[in-house]
Amino acid sequence: MTPRLRFAPSPTGPLHLGGARTALYNWAAARAMGGQFLLRIEDTDRARSTDESLQIILEGLRWLGVDWDEGPETGGDHGPYFQSQRLDLYAKYAEKLLDTGWAYKCYATPEEVAEGRERLQAEGKRPMYDRRHRDITDEQRAELEAEGRKASLRFRMPLDEVRQLDDLSKGVVEVNLQELDDWVLMRPDGMPTYNFACVVDDHEMGITHVVRGEEHLMNGFKQLVLFGALGLEAPRYAHIPLILGKNGKKLSKRDAVTNILDYRDQGYLPEAIFNYIAMLGWGFSGDQDLFTAEEMVERFQIKDIGSGGAKFDDEKLAWMAGDYVRRTPIADLVDRARPWLEQTVPSEAFDTHRGLIENVVSCYQERVKILSELPEKVAFAFTTGTLELDADAQKKLKKQEDAPQWLSAYADLLEKSDLPPSYPHDRAAADAAVRLPSDPEKPVSDAPCMTPAEIEQQCRAFAGEHGIKFGQLVHPIRASLSGTTKGAGLFDLVFLLGRETCVARLRRFGA
Numbered sequence: 001m002t003p004r005l006r007f008a009p010s011p012t013g014p015l016h017l018g019g020a021r022t023a024l025y026n027w028a029a030a031r032a033m034g035g036q037f038l039l040r041i042e043d044t045d046r047a048r049s050t051d052e053s054l055q056i057i058l059e060g061l062r063w064l065g066v067d068w069d070e071g072p073e074t075g076g077d078h079g080p081y082f083q084s085q086r087l088d089l090y091a092k093y094a095e096k097l098l099d100t101g102w103a104y105k106c107y108a109t110p111e112e113v114a115e116g117r118e119r120l121q122a123e124g125k126r127p128m129y130d131r132r133h134r135d136i137t138d139e140q141r142a143e144l145e146a147e148g149r150k151a152s153l154r155f156r157m158p159l160d161e162v163r164q165l166d167d168l169s170k171g172v173v174e175v176n177l178q179e180l181d182d183w184v185l186m187r188p189d190g191m192p193t194y195n196f197a198c199v200v201d202d203h204e205m206g207i208t209h210v211v212r213g214e215e216h217l218m219n220g221f222k223q224l225v226l227f228g229a230l231g232l233e234a235p236r237y238a239h240i241p242l243i244l245g246k247n248g249k250k251l252s253k254r255d256a257v258t259n260i261l262d263y264r265d266q267g268y269l270p271e272a273i274f275n276y277i278a279m280l281g282w283g284f285s286g287d288q289d290l291f292t293a294e295e296m297v298e299r300f301q302i303k304d305i306g307s308g309g310a311k312f313d314d315e316k317l318a319w320m321a322g323d324y325v326r327r328t329p330i331a332d333l334v335d336r337a338r339p340w341l342e343q344t345v346p347s348e349a350f351d352t353h354r355g356l357i358e359n360v361v362s363c364y365q366e367r368v369k370i371l372s373e374l375p376e377k378v379a380f381a382f383t384t385g386t387l388e389l390d391a392d393a394q395k396k397l398k399k400q401e402d403a404p405q406w407l408s409a410y411a412d413l414l415e416k417s418d419l420p421p422s423y424p425h426d427r428a429a430a431d432a433a434v435r436l437p438s439d440p441e442k443p444v445s446d447a448p449c450m451t452p453a454e455i456e457q458q459c460r461a462f463a464g465e466h467g468i469k470f471g472q473l474v475h476p477i478r479a480s481l482s483g484t485t486k487g488a489g490l491f492d493l494v495f496l497l498g499r500e501t502c503v504a505r506l507r508r509f510g511a
């Protein structure tokens with residue numbers, strides 16, 4: 001039998017972390033077993049289901065790289081993939097269950113159901129539907145109908161029977177079915193409940209394995225019994241522990257985003273989020289935390305999902321995000337960061353100054369975790385007007401009384417030096433020859449201008465000639481060139497900015 005797994009979200013809110021992890025594990029299991037992965041939309045709660053949520057869920061899955069073989073947009077042989085379009089099918093199954101006596105009509109109003117629960121509770125029993133219409137006579141039924149009451153359909157749960165569920169994650173779990181009530185299969189308006197529609201669809205869609213959160217464990221028992229009542233084989237279930245917050249408590253809004261797409265909007269790379277979510281409950285091997293989706297698929301087995309609650313740790317996520325940025329080839333990184341970079345880099349520069357952009361970004365590749373950090377960091381290289389200085393940079397400039405003289409003298413030197421031309425002049429040759437961040441040990445000999453290493457040698461010589469301590473020189477230069485005291489190596493900065501810009505910025509604070 002071909003393994004078939006599914007993700008079955010209700011479009012009543014965004015795709016959150018737990019949902020994304022469920023999708024990812026089912027996807028990885030299907031791919032690992034050479035089976036199919038389906039997407040089924042459980043939209044029978046008409047009041048709370050929205051198209052907006054659906055779109056956010058689909059987009060969230062696409063962003064993570066979780067693709068589906070059958071489902072919305074892709075179609076398939078087992079459709080429709082929206083439960084709201086499968087109502088006739090549920091009605092057919094309901095009919096069958098009524099015929100075989102596994103289902104019965106319950107005419108109790110919500111108030112009566114609540115009152116029954118309270119009574120049971122007062123008697124020290126488990127509060128649940130009190131089964132008041134489980135065994136009524138045809139006459140009683142006719143009377144209730146004559147009152148104009150609408151019936152819901154309830155499942156006749158076996159009483160006092162212990163059932164075992166051989167869970168792929170939890171092992172064998174036992175429940176006395178008496179603890180589960182005669183649950184509603186179909187509401188008076190003809191809408192199926194989750195457990196009912198889920199069983200019908202898991203069967204009709206040929207689902208073989210179901211990975212989902214452990215909050216569904218009791219539903220698993222209900223579904224198992226219903227499968228049996230229908231004479232059908234149930235899929236294998238794996239009910240996996242919830243994701244916990246750092247403090248070991250239930251994950252809250254303070255721990256993590258509630259919509260996976262917020263990570264996209266904050267500038268995280270999707271591979272990093274994929275990797276981090278996959279790791280929340282499943283280990284690749286030993287202590288290796290980083291793995292790609294392909295590597296995961298090669299090894300993934302449902303039974304290896306951990307049985308302890310995984311803790312969400314935003315610091316670890318940030319570390320992982322930074323690692324993915326560092327490992328992305330620079331050309332690819334620039335392409336992917338372009339929507340953010342365009343906040344400070346003119347869009348035409350992506351055609352005319354691609355090399356410069358790559359060089360500037362490469363200087364910050366080690367220093368950012370998310371793409372949205374880049375525009376502010378690279379802005380200095382593309383600012384053609386007056387550069388704004390942050391408070392630290394202003395302080396550094398004021399600290400050294402004779403800084404203006406050195407800055408002027410250094411500007412004179414650079415004016416006569418063979419530096420690359422400044423943006424927006426053409427500087428393609430220089431940027432192509434010198435790849436940054438530069439290694440001062442390895443000057444690029446055929447560069448058509450000075451390399452960062454040569455700029456450094458020249459600057460050291462300049463400091464020596466003027467009897468200035470090198471350390472005292474670099475801070476005011478950096479502040480006047482980049483407007484900050486942190487950032488890329490100083491001689492990479494000089495190289496990136498080129499002659500005209502360096503000279504103008506140094507003179508601005510010169511004597």
Ligand code: GLU
Nearest residue numbers: 008009010042198212216
């Ligand atoms: N619609 C259910 C949910 O979102 C699906 C649970 C299941 O996988 O059976 O929780």
